[in-house]
Amino acid sequence: MREVSQGRLNEILPKKRDLYYGGTWHVPLGGYSETFNPGTGESLGHCADANAVDVKAAVSAARKAFETWRYSKPLDRAAMLRKAAAILRENAEELALIDAQNCGNPVTEMAGDALHAAAQIEFFAGLVTEIKGETIPMGGGVTNMTLREPLGVCARIVAYNHPLMFCAGKFAAPIAAGNTVVMKAPPQAPLSAVRMMELLDGVFPPGVLNVITGGTPSGEALVSHPEIPMVTLIGSVPTGRAIARQAANQLKQVILELGGKNALIVYPDADLEQAIDGAVRGMNFAWCGQSCGSTSRVFVHDAVYDQVLAGILEKVKRYRPGIPTDRATTMGALVSRAHLDKVLGYIDVAKNEGAELVAGGSVPQTPELQNGFYVEPTVFANVTSEMRIAREEVFGPVLSVLKWHDEEKLFADVNNVEYGLTGAIFTKDLATAHRAASRIEAGFVWINRAGPHFLGAPYGGYKQSGIGREESIDELMAFTQIKNINITF
Template sequence: MAMDGATGGTRRGLFLESYGHFIDGAWVGGDSGKTIAVSNPATGAHLSNIQAGNAVDVDRAVQAAHRAFKTWSRTHPRARQQVLQEMARRLRARLADFAMMETVDNGKPISDATMFDIPATAEVYDYFASLPLQIHGETTDFPDSMLLVHREPLGVCAAIVPWNIPLYCTALKVAPALAAGNTVVVKPAESTGLSILEFFKECADILPPGVVNIVTGYGPEAGEPLVRHPLVRKVSFTGSKPTARKIMQYASQNIIPQTMELGGKSANIVCADADLDAAAEGVVMSTVFNKGEVCISGSRTFVHESVMDRFLEKLSAQIGHVRQGDPQDPRTQLGPQASKVQFDKVAGYLELGCAEGAHVLAGGAKASIVGFEQGLFIQPTIFSNVRNDMRIAREEIFGPVTCILGWRDEDEVLALANDTDYGLGGGVWTRDLTRAHRFAREMQTGTVWINRYYNFVPGQPLGGFKQSGFGRENTFETLLHYTQSKAVIVNLTEGPIGLYQG
């Protein structure tokens, strides 16, 4: 069944009343006929309906991507470059619209979406637009032969996108896949996929049919058959460890490569000589940015005991000035959690922290916002007197919650920072350049920021150590994860070797 992007084609504010799957360049209804209601986490208001996809829908999408791969993989690199550049341009041209979509669908403050989500997403497409011409093979000469190594695209790639930063995380997967000549099937999170659907509706005229396909639905019904599909050649996943373990099992059926960007419990280390005002600001930002729903947030802050009292005083003052409320208000700095499931999870950790004996320095409860009584708001929360063996210091909370721990010497704090299953991000606050590099070398984590947390730069590798996953996104190395090498050996000598002559 064909659809003009929606059932009925009626606009309700930013979004259509209902969205189909995007398969082979067209909007189509789902096989089951079932839909999923999507709501605004700040108000509980209904936003739209999406298709509850199943294995039949997935197969249609993968088959379309497989057909498109034959042509797309052989396009001139400049053609792929131009498509990616235009995708970036269209994002920037409608920055305000897409920012508001992310805010209404996810609950993030409009300031976060305007200043980070949309500009950073466009930057990802721009960055990978610069790389198709940089995908090189190599040659090696021998006296009697020549080795040619080609680097070729993989085929159909599955992109499974999380709910916290939808457009940005989609770009981290789609942009390198397209740059390398692959085709893609995207499975957004069922709770926050509306901006993704709108963006690819915006770009449908520049993407050849089947090059990018989108199937919406729940993980077991849509995500699992996508990863298990025999024509899928790679899966890229961002999300939780439990789901990652399932996806790795599914991917093992056809033995396909994976990129996994998982959780974190990152250490923010404040040294005695740090700029305490800047460090406190960094900790607050790491706590409240995107409502703390960021896998790389610095949710464990280690403060040198000699400056603990002064730091906590500054931290308390700054977090007290965080403006929480209507996420559509440009002045708001902290919005609601993205879903009731996430709200309940964070609320459970607030109770657990108190039960474990941590001290609530700030927050610690549900926030009541006038006019948003149905909203899923949590107060920005700081726990002090935390030990590294507490669950609130070991498990990913994924909310506006940070733990404060003390330290005395370098060996101690580095051991504590590394005493975690995760290894995604980290921060060091010090005026001593030698110490900064020494700490950065010893921290077992994929990113270390020195004297400014969340200081993202173009081409920065994103990925983790240990159970934070494997593979890297957002960098040239990413193209290696979306291509494979082929060795071609050319014989330069004439005639047979003479092995079987009489």
């Protein structure tokens, strides 16, 4: 069944709209804010808006829980994590429908998010016994060993493009390492996180997993709280810089997974069909390009430029904006009116700077979409690296296709942005692939594909795209600190 009834959509929305900490629900002192469906513009009701006092109470509950949780048995922690993963799998469909309503991405894309989150939780559950120390030779009569211990109360602030996947997947590593967590759900799309806690209530001891919702004040209160030694963010570069500045005041540790203006390079010897498919998939048109890893700059060798551009324009046709909860929809809505205006502004700037609009660029005129925040999948040709469209992160479904000939200039243009999150290379030549991979300033590089993450492979960026690595054992170890113990007999 493609259509989901409005009754069904209303039924699965969370009944609780408060803050969850210390193992129970709390009415927010900060009050409530309204949340919306970006696909229809309709209200989805109110959700808690935590203030600094609310945050202080949540952190206090997490700190109290940490005093016992830090000494819990690793395999007991793993068992609880696996139970949480199983619950998410069982409820994946309804969680996808909640996210589709609240963040605007198509339900068919959101269907995998709960499963990806469950896989991340299970991955870190399986690594609990790898949080090991070492013994260091010191000579006779002396033993020297190290221990890895948890940090304490960790705050994780996540983005709106994958609300459930981020909220669920990101609590796993710190909890596996023996920390307690305060998750801050995205203010634009908080409902799946609230529903998650309705489902997971009682899985962990009170105070181990806490979820707050709210805007910038609640995030600032978390970052500045003296009892939080670690703050992480999935978000924009400006927000990351603000967090880093505040964290520096108290020497907090940070993991920052920030924006990207990612390049995809097509060499003349590439499998062109594969490259064309990679360019379109890598742009993440399904969720309106609202992905920091999107390969939004496609550099095509001039010998194959016309052929690749024609192929991109043909494949882009598979993406048509539609109501996010309709299973036939291949491309959803932008998250808000303000963000729609920002994306449309970038499209105007690109046209004014001389880029050639060859696909999309407008708001769809379909009657049922008029109250939502939609824009057509957009492609610009004959883009140059000096244009803003090729330098600044749009975070929307806007793909720039650039022409290159000289490889040295290519690498200079690819790297001449402040970002360095991902990159993709399409070539049949192994030497070319290695050379290009070594020259691209990015933390995650694909060769002959673009887009997927691989659990266990570290994900993170260079330059202004972030600090730290996630989705791997590196993420787990980041939530520990090393203690050295020297024993003289």
